[in-house]
Amino acid sequence: MTKYTVPRGTRDILPAEVALWQFVEQKAREIFRLYNFREIRTPIFEHTELFLRGIGENTDIISKEMYNFQDRKGRSLTLRPEGTASVVRAYLESNLHKQEALSKLWYQGPMFRYERPQAGRYRQFHQMGCEVLGAVSAYQDTEVIALAQHFFETIGLRGLEVHINSVGCPICRPVIKERLKSFLGDNLNNLCEDCRKRFETNPLRILDCKNPECNEFFVMLPDISDVLCAECKEHYHDVQNYLNIMRIKYMVNPRLVRGLDYYTKTVFEVISSHLGAQNAVCGGGRYDNLIQELGGPSIPAVGFAFGLERAVLIMQNQKVTVPGRTPYLLLLPLGENAGNRAAIFANKLRRKNIPLEIDISGRGLSAKLKTANKLGVRYVYILGEDELVDKCGQLKDMRDGRQKKIRFDKFLAEMEKKYKKDNRS
Numbered sequence: 437m438t439k440y441t442v443p444r445g446t447r448d449i450l451p452a453e454v455a456l457w458q459f460v461e462q463k464a465r466e467i468f469r470l471y472n473f474r475e476i477r478t479p480i481f482e483h484t485e486l487f488l489r490g491i492g493e494n495t496d497i498i499s500k501e502m503y504n505f506q507d508r509k510g511r512s513l514t515l516r517p518e519g520t521a522s523v524v525r526a527y528l529e530s531n532l533h534k535q536e537a538l539s540k541l542w543y544q545g546p547m548f549r550y551e552r553p554q555a556g557r558y559r560q561f562h563q564m565g566c567e568v569l570g571a572v573s574a575y576q577d578t579e580v581i582a583l584a585q586h587f588f589e590t591i592g593l594r595g596l597e598v599h600i601n602s603v604g605c606p607i608c609r610p611v612i613k614e615r616l617k618s619f620l621g622d623n624l625n626n627l628c629e630d631c632r633k634r635f636e637t638n639p640l641r642i643l644d645c646k647n648p649e650c651n652e653f654f655v656m657l658p659d660i661s662d663v664l665c666a667e668c669k670e671h672y673h674d675v676q677n678y679l680n681i682m683r684i685k686y687m688v689n690p691r692l693v694r695g696l697d698y699y700t701k702t703v704f705e706v707i708s709s710h711l712g713a714q715n716a717v718c719g720g721g722r723y724d725n726l727i728q729e730l731g732g733p734s735i736p737a738v739g740f741a742f743g744l745e746r747a748v749l750i751m752q753n754q755k756v757t758v759p760g761r762t763p764y765l766l767l768l769p770l771g772e773n774a775g776n777r778a779a780i781f782a783n784k785l786r787r788k789n790i791p792l793e794i795d796i797s798g799r800g801l802s803a804k805l806k807t808a809n810k811l812g813v814r815y816v817y818i819l820g821e822d823e824l825v826d827k828c829g830q831l832k833d834m835r836d837g838r839q840k841k842i843r844f845d846k847f848l849a850e851m852e853k854k855y856k857k858d859n860r861s
């Protein structure tokens with residue numbers, strides 16, 4: 437039993453799982469580049485005020501999930517619970533909006549929310565996301581949706597579905613809320629306790645409830661899409677039109693709302709279903725008023741984010757495999773003199789960019805060969821004391837078990853040739 441443990445709601449990501457994380461991160465970077473997004477890096481903490489203003493005071497995040505603290509000068513600071521508010525702050529503070537009409541930015545990093553820990557949900561979690569600032573056209577909504585779908589396809593998730601909805605704007609949202617409230621008001625007894633609270637503060641969020649009893653009851657909800665204002669209706673129509681011409685399959689889901697108050701018009705999720713289980717792997721949408729809310733000019737924007745914990749968990753459940761990161765070669769010297777020779781080889785081959793390991797321990801050959809199997813290396817080069825006299829070693833191909841003598845003076849060139857050939861494909 438160790439004396440120290442990770443804080444509740446956090447976890448260590450051990451090397452075996454890191455391979456999946458690196459794969460996801462690398463693919464995301466490639467996709468962002470394909471769509472011409474540039475990376476932005478912002479601090480992990482911000483002034484508390486930014487999130488109060490940016491996220492909306494009636495959300496769960498603000499009311500009970502923020503990590504707030506005071507620094508030594510009594511400033512109220514908060515560990516970021518999401519990425520968008522910080523990106524918008526940086527965008528305005530650095531005057532990017534005055535330099536370019538359209539800014540396409542992506543970010544990644546840890547986020548912090550004081551939530552009840554459960555499977556795949558942590559108090560420190562990791563997100564990657566992107567924002568299109570200056571997104572006037574409905575095309576930009578579709579491009580973000582296309583990017584998200586493209587990305588999850590690339591990391592090998594199965595059964596992908598795109599769900600879209602429109603949550604309206606400040607003009608039509610009050611009408612949507614009224615319509616919803618008049619229906620729900622007569623049926624409050626059918627709702628869970630959380631939903632009865634949301635009824636007063638944020639009735640739209642009731643649609644998002646995962647409680648099975650609430651879900652049963654939602655089947656009877658009135659359709660709210662017909663109360664959108666003319667502008668929201670047209671925008672929603674245009675987004676669907678672009679999705680159609682780009683041949684991106686989607687489903688209109690009138691119950692889709694997001695946990696953040698700043699969304700306007702388009703909201704979307706990508707769902708991955710496999711073996712009957714349905715999982716939202718990302719969510720996003722348009723936020724036409726946030727930049728102004730945070731003190732900037734009126735600039736429309738759209739973006740999305742996904743959680744790496746969730747993506748990796750779904751990959752594991754769907755048995756997605758990623759290319760391994762095993763050493764190519766293991767050097768097995770037997771005895772001190774052979775060890776010196778192997779150390780020289782290791783140094784030279786690593787500078788030729790060949791990943792390798794050297795087992796310099798005093799163990800016997802059979803124990804060392806077990807390590808080779810465990811590492812999953814392609815080749816083993818055995819340098820015995822006897823062979824030092826002949827200035828050669830035994831190269832063992834771990835795929836077919838065949839072994840052949842290779843002279844020291846030929847070894848470096850031979851390994852380079854083999855590695856190049858194996859990594860050409």
Ligand SMILES: [Zn+2]
Nearest residue numbers: 605608665668
């Ligand atoms: Zn509207």
Ligand SMILES: [Zn+2]
Nearest residue numbers: 628631645650
């Ligand atoms: Zn509920």
